[in-house]
Amino acid sequence: MIEIECLTKRYDQTTVVADVSMVVEPRSVTVVVGTSGSGKTTLLRMINRLVEPTSGTIRIDGEDISTLPGFELRRRIGYAIQGHGLFPHRTVAQNIATVPDLLGWDKPRITARVAQLLELFQLDPATFSDRFPHELSGGQKQRVGVARALAAEPNVLLMDEPFGALDPIIRTKAQIDLLEIQKLFGTTIILVTHDMDEAFHLADRIAVMDAGALVQYATPSDLVRQPATDFVRSLIGENERAFRLLSIDTVGHVVEPGTAQGAPLSATTSQRDALSELLWSGRQAAPVVDDDGSSLGKVTLEALSRRAAGP
Numbered sequence: 477m478i479e480i481e482c483l484t485k486r487y488d489q490t491t492v493v494a495d496v497s498m499v500v501e502p503r504s505v506t507v508v509v510g511t512s513g514s515g516k517t518t519l520l521r522m523i524n525r526l527v528e529p530t531s532g533t534i535r536i537d538g539e540d541i542s543t544l545p546g547f548e549l550r551r552r553i554g555y556a557i558q559g560h561g562l563f564p565h566r567t568v569a570q571n572i573a574t575v576p577d578l579l580g581w582d583k584p585r586i587t588a589r590v591a592q593l594l595e596l597f598q599l600d601p602a603t604f605s606d607r608f609p610h611e612l613s614g615g616q617k618q619r620v621g622v623a624r625a626l627a628a629e630p631n632v633l634l635m636d637e638p639f640g641a642l643d644p645i646i647r648t649k650a651q652i653d654l655l656e657i658q659k660l661f662g663t664t665i666i667l668v669t670h671d672m673d674e675a676f677h678l679a680d681r682i683a684v685m686d687a688g689a690l691v692q693y694a695t696p697s698d699l700v701r702q703p704a705t706d707f708v709r710s711l712i713g714e715n716e717r718a719f720r721l722l723s724i725d726t727v728g729h730v731v732e733p734g735t736a737q738g739a740p741l742s743a744t745t746s747q748r749d750a751l752s753e754l755l756w757s758g759r760q761a762a763p764v765v766d767d768d769g770s771s772l773g774k775v776t777l778e779a780l781s782r783r784a785a786g787p
């Protein structure tokens with residue numbers, strides 16, 4: 477668990493993070509959003525002490541991080557940034573091995589970990605281990621950057637616009653991969669983004685920053701249903717509210733008994749995608765199946781409309 481209490485950062489007379497308090501649950505994904513210059517990156521960098529707070533405390537699993545040397549903290553916390561920050565003169569394998577090396581892991585353990593991460597991120601070790609960053613595509617560099625951040629098996633991963641430079645298709649794929657990896661390792665992730673679709677796709681909780689203050693910290697659904705301020709309402713986008721609600725949840729949660737015609741939808745499909753599919757195919761309902769293809773029932777337009785309705 478990460479407990480942030482009354483955290484403030486000032487540069488001279490300017491307060492860039494103002495009295496922020498929040499608790500991040502273990503094994504959850506928290507997404508920080510807000511306008512440019514609202515203090516998101518500063519907040520994130522105070523968690524690994526790349527920026528020292530002016531006042532306030534941060535505890536990770538009960539331990540006050542100001543009592544640890546900064547370098548030691550940063551070896552324990554993964555950090556992935558936009559543009560990946562890879563070392564240009566080190567190979568992919570050497571980049572990923574950076575923190576395990578610093579921690580003094582033995583060679584076979586490092587080699588095994590690098591191979592495991594490359595495979596996890598769908599980069600064939602035989603092809604990619606010895607390449608240099610300039611020999612990779614943008615999407616491959618980004619995956620190596622996240623693999624490097626995860627190399628020493630950190631419980632906490634901080635990500636600052638990690639997918640910002642990716643095209644929409646690779647970006648969606650990277651988000652799906654991240655959620656799978658987060659579940660696999662049980663990592664606690666705090667991610668900064670400008671992209672509200674990304675925030676709603678990834679977040680268990682969303683933290684909204686405005687001019688240094690945390691104006692709302694809530695589940696995506698609460699954010700849509702009960703925005704704390706006009707700023708939050710406008711950030712979500714009034715025309716998007718219904719679709720945002722549908723994007724949070726899956727078809728599995730609105731399945732009802734019965735049968736329907738046409739191609740089935742998987743229970744893990746988002747309700748938003750299900751609505752799109754029903755409208756596109758002109759159906760009132762579609763069959764729903766589980767991972768094995770066994771029938772679970774049906775999803776109807778009516779049920780999706782009820783889900784998308786405001787309070």
Ligand SMILES: Nc1ncnc2c1ncn2[C@@H]1O[C@H](COP(=O)(O)OP(=O)(O)OP(=O)(O)O)[C@@H](O)[C@H]1O
Nearest residue numbers: 487492510511512513514515516517518519670685
């Ligand atoms: N080292 C510094 N010295 C002075 N001011 C700083 C410093 N670092 C950041 N700031 C200021 O603090 C404010 C918050 O910056 P920060 O990078 O945290 O914002 P952000 O929400 O991440 O912005 P963006 O979305 O544009 O990346 C900005 O006004 C920035 O100019």
